[in-house]
Amino acid sequence: MSVATESVPVFAIAPAEDGQIAFPPAMEARFRPGLAAVHDEMLAREEVIALLCFGSAPRGEAKPKSDLDVLALTNGTEYWKRSRMINGVEVQLQVGPLQHWREDIEKGNPAMIDAFATGELLFDRTGEATALKRDAEERFRAGPAEPGPKFFQRQRYAITNIVLDLEDMAEDSLEARVLAGFMVLEALRFWCAAQRFWPNRKPWVMLRQLQGRDSSLGAKIESFYTSYSSVHAIAFTDAVLEGVGGRLYELSTDPEPVPS
Template identity: 25%
Template sequence: MAPHNAQARLEAALPAALGRVIATPGVYAVLWCGSAARGEADAHSDLDLHALVTRNHRWRSSFVVNGVPVEVFHNPPRTIRALFAQGEAATVAMFAGGRVLVPHPDLDALVAEARALCAAGPVPRSLTPAERHLLLDEVIEARAAVKESMHPYLVANAAGRLVRALYAARGWWEVKSRHCLRDLMAREAEAAQPLHAALNASQPDGRQAALEALALCVLDSLEYGESSTEPQAVP
């Protein structure tokens, strides 16, 4: 399905989807978010809606309208603000880029807060020694399996964790995995290039070398050091 046809199909289903959402007891404001709200829908897109509720509960629901999948996140405003405070990237992005369908001052305030957070970026967070150790473990595990059929999986898994750590360290909001390479290329080509090679190299040795180059964008070295987690009480 052509992108413009997919977008038109989702927009045609929007009124019926919205009608069902606003009929839900307690719903008083609705935000349309996701790729379709940005005009970027493709054949695999669905309709994503955030509904503010008066209840003291949060829940998630899904249904289908005219063949279009719809996903709805129901939350009181304080829950959204708690997610903002936790640095929950997906929620910040949805509210920052969403389109208000059923307005309310509470929703207007949340959108404004999300846009400010999005512009500022999250607080950069360095790896703890224990986190560094776990990431290095994954790289070394892939090195040990370089001749095995599971090597591409191990590399892809480790690369994903390394990229998330890189975004946290740089103070960037995470993006969906499918957009990660493009986003990283715009931000830091030196890290995007080994990521691309790790995911696309045809030979295991080249794939592993690219993973280790990516790791060095995040870790200070590929040598183990001292680390310890915080002691936790046990029952």
């Protein structure tokens, strides 16, 4: 998907002449000093053409120890990162060429699509970042590509083997509890992928997605997390597998070239 910039007007949320910043409305006050410091520093750099704040902080979903994620788009060729504490908040800054982020989005990088689609631009000197954000929003609404048959077969087979291992363990053993927690997370990730949710590393986000989509599965996973019983873990996992054909005990794949 190409990104047209010719018809996009110059977009400047934060005028350079006075350094004022329009903070995301849902952002807690504790993040403002750090964001203001990064904003003023990046605004003073001629090579920085846009600044994006993303993650849980601008959405108003931050936890007490959440960090602040900021991404600067430049017209240069270098990429670098920095993390520092500002007023008790860790501020993580990524700086890189706009073309680098554009290519990431066009390749379907889920982290970048999520960042641009759900984040907030603080300034955009050329309008290119605004166009890129619109592109990311379209891709985000469409969802990731549907997993192919190979994905479903391999995941069903892998998770089935975990279930079998767990069934061989004493229900209340420490080993069973550890494996049950791992298996439920694998089943949760598999379910989210099958539903074409954008990948998310945070279990509580995936859990919220499942509870919002399927109340029956939501009740089963809640039973596990309130008991940590391997019985409930298997009940939830089997329910996920049943939605895609059930347990898979045998697997055969076509020959593929070894990656060079």
